[in-house]
Amino acid sequence: MNEAVLKNARNRLAGSQSQKEISGIVQKKRMNREDLIVKSILFLCAMVSVLTTIGIVAVLLVETLSFFKDVSLLSFLTDTKWTPLFKPEHFGILSLLSGSVLITLGASLVALPLGLMTAIYLSEYADDRVRRVIKPILEVLAGIPTIVYGYFALTFVTPLFRMIFPDMGVFNALSASIVVGIMILPMVASLSEDAMVSVPKSLRNGAYALGATRLEVARKVVVPAAFSGIISSFVLAISRAIGETMIVTIAAGATPKLTMNPLESVQTMTSYIVQVSLGDIQHGSIEYKTIFAVGMTLFVLTFLINLIAQWLKRRFKEEY
Amino acid sequence: MSIIQIKNVDLYYDKHHALKNITGEIKERSITALIGPSGCGKSTFLRTLNRMNDMIQGVHIEGEVLVAEQNIYHEDVNVENLRKNIGMVFQQPNPFPKSIYDNIAFGTRIHGMRDRKELDEVVEQSLKAAALWEEVKDILKKPAYGLSGGQQQRLCIARALAVNPQILLMDEPTSALDPISTAKIEELIGELRKQYTIVIVTHNMQQAARISDETAFFLQGEVIEFDTTEKIFHTPSDQRTEDYIAGRFG
Ligand SMILES: Nc1ncnc2c1ncn2[C@@H]1O[C@H](COP(=O)(O)OP(=O)(O)OP(=O)(O)O)[C@@H](O)[C@H]1O
Numbered sequence: 253m254n255e256a257v258l259k260n261a262r263n264r265l266a267g268s269q270s271q272k273e274i275s276g277i278v279q280k281k282r283m284n285r286e287d288l289i290v291k292s293i294l295f296l297c298a299m300v301s302v303l304t305t306i307g308i309v310a311v312l313l314v315e316t317l318s319f320f321k322d323v324s325l326l327s328f329l330t331d332t333k334w335t336p337l338f339k340p341e342h343f344g345i346l347s348l349l350s351g352s353v354l355i356t357l358g359a360s361l362v363a364l365p366l367g368l369m370t371a372i373y374l375s376e377y378a379d380d381r382v383r384r385v386i387k388p389i390l391e392v393l394a395g396i397p398t399i400v401y402g403y404f405a406l407t408f409v410t411p412l413f414r415m416i417f418p419d420m421g422v423f424n425a426l427s428a429s430i431v432v433g434i435m436i437l438p439m440v441a442s443l444s445e446d447a448m449v450s451v452p453k454s455l456r457n458g459a460y461a462l463g464a465t466r467l468e469v470a471r472k473v474v475v476p477a478a479f480s481g482i483i484s485s486f487v488l489a490i491s492r493a494i495g496e497t498m499i500v501t502i503a504a505g506a507t508p509k510l511t512m513n514p515l516e517s518v519q520t521m522t523s524y525i526v527q528v529s530l531g532d533i534q535h536g537s538i539e540y541k542t543i544f545a546v547g548m549t550l551f552v553l554t555f556l557i558n559l560i561a562q563w564l565k566r567r568f569k570e571e572y
Numbered sequence: 573m574s575i576i577q578i579k580n581v582d583l584y585y586d587k588h589h590a591l592k593n594i595t596g597e598i599k600e601r602s603i604t605a606l607i608g609p610s611g612c613g614k615s616t617f618l619r620t621l622n623r624m625n626d627m628i629q630g631v632h633i634e635g636e637v638l639v640a641e642q643n644i645y646h647e648d649v650n651v652e653n654l655r656k657n658i659g660m661v662f663q664q665p666n667p668f669p670k671s672i673y674d675n676i677a678f679g680t681r682i683h684g685m686r687d688r689k690e691l692d693e694v695v696e697q698s699l700k701a702a703a704l705w706e707e708v709k710d711i712l713k714k715p716a717y718g719l720s721g722g723q724q725q726r727l728c729i730a731r732a733l734a735v736n737p738q739i740l741l742m743d744e745p746t747s748a749l750d751p752i753s754t755a756k757i758e759e760l761i762g763e764l765r766k767q768y769t770i771v772i773v774t775h776n777m778q779q780a781a782r783i784s785d786e787t788a789f790f791l792q793g794e795v796i797e798f799d800t801t802e803k804i805f806h807t808p809s810d811q812r813t814e815d816y817i818a819g820r821f822g
């Protein structure tokens with residue numbers, strides 16, 4: 253203790269303070285072992301997800317290729333029946349694809365316009381107090397497990413529609429797609445709103461100062477400027493609708509069918525995969541391989557949607 | 573003749589009393605400069621003239637602002653139409669992230685003009701009036717963000733002129749610009765005074781003295797002195813005005 257005080261005093265006496273500061277500006281590089289370790293660990297973490305992705309795609313690819321050794325690509329794409337589990341076997345993906353497209357289309361018709369309008373309301377019309385209530389509600393809504401939505405579709409929405417369409421089946425595309433739409437709605441609303449809120453105020457003021465109404469500001473300034481973020485929210489939502497499994501398995505039925513009639517029971521690609529995965533299908537059999545072919549189709553579809561979105565974003569980009 | 577009359581205007585941001593009993597007149601086809609230290613309420617006052625304060629939550633206004641004898645705070649005033657007739661240019665150039673052409677045509681389009689020929693005409697005339705036509709006539713379809721700051725500001729002036737206003741409010745339009753762009757805009761303002769009534773906020777005393785006919789000196793939400801620029805700059809009646817102009821505070 254005493255020694256430290258002494259040392260301090262000596263230092264001060266020697267006037268080394270200013271000298272030390274100047275000489276301290278440039279120091280030798282420390283052996284940064286800590287940095288190296290942290291960097292390696294983080295790198296490994298990043299590699300886990302990269303490798304997993306590569307692994308998934310590889311398995312998908314291998315099994316899909318082996319599927320197409322047994323079934324021709326042409327009949328896969330053009331056959332209108334999908335009956336891999338019983339004779340005579342048909343492998344026409346169109347029947348499952350139409351189910352997925354029907355559900356996704358219906359869900360998008362519900363969620364995209366409603367979500368966009370909710371976002372416009374929240375970012376351009378609602379005052380802070382309203383926004384502070386609604387935003388968290390949206391987030392809670394987005395966190396509800398999809399099985400709950402599934403039962404909501406089956407036990408509430410379907411009976412409601414059956415009062416209007418008495419001969420509609422218990423399992424039908426209509427209620428499933430509407431409920432999938434409700435499920436992805438908060439995502440569209442919340443992400444689109446984030447994109448709109450980040451449009452600078454100065455742009456809005458510029459438009460208001462020219463005599464624009466709120467609606468004109470929203471439609472002609474804010475939405476175009478936030479276009480890229482809005483499209484991203486759409487794509488994410490659509491991808492979730494295509495990939496949605498639980499709601500459609502519970503409420504849409506299990507009848508692969510090439511139809512665009514929402515009152516009928518359909519089967520989506522995802523619920524087919526569930527059905528087969530739950531059954532006792534022999535590993536390596538053709539039935540087993542179908543789920544990889546279907547999975548691959550899902551993968552390609554989502555990929556295509558992303559490509560279209562990229563193109564849209566580039567085409568209509570407004571940078572600020 | 574006065575085109576705007578301000579009568580006992582008080583403005584509050586929630587509890588904060590930002591404008592205190594402002595009274596004054598703005599003469600038609602003249603340039604009125606608003607000067608005063610930062611935070612004294614110049615921008616706030618400017619925004620009361622085209623009701624841009626309506627956009628800010630918690631603002632409360634008392635008193636009257638008469639434009640062409642009509643109180644613009646009367647409940648059945650069409651605010652959009654008012655703002656169309658009273659254009660505004662901001663401190664930071666704020667072109668829309670659209671083409672030069674679409675920026676200028678924006679206001680005319682929302683006010684109902686659809687005809688391509690007429691729009692072309694408006695765009696050309698407005699850009700000429702803002703002394704920007706020669707520089708951009710070959711790149712009308714290019715994004716406005718490609719222009720320099722000074723050009724962007726003239727674009728914003730052109731955009732405001734395109735909807736054919738009678739009054740132009742400018743909030744420190746040159747404070748973000750270099751001296752050459754500033755000189756160009758000052759020259760432009762000199763041209764515009766022939767047709768428009770201009771109210772301009774500026775921190776630049778020389779600018780106020782150079783271009784304006786009338787000057788209002790603001791201090792802590794009050795108008796200390798509002799008179800001809802000549803008088804304000806040479807024989808001010810209030811000591812505080814003199815001190816401010818001499819650069820003794822603010
Ligand atoms: N949106 C707002 N909400 C709350 N208070 C505000 C708002 N805008 C301005 N004020 C307050 O009102 C007063 C006047 O501000 P104003 O922006 O009108 O000053 P100014 O004279 O334009 O200043 P400057 O020269 O810095 O631009 C300031 O005290 C400011 O803090």
Ligand SMILES: [Mg+2]
Pocket residue numbers: 614615616743
């Ligand atoms: Mg200001």
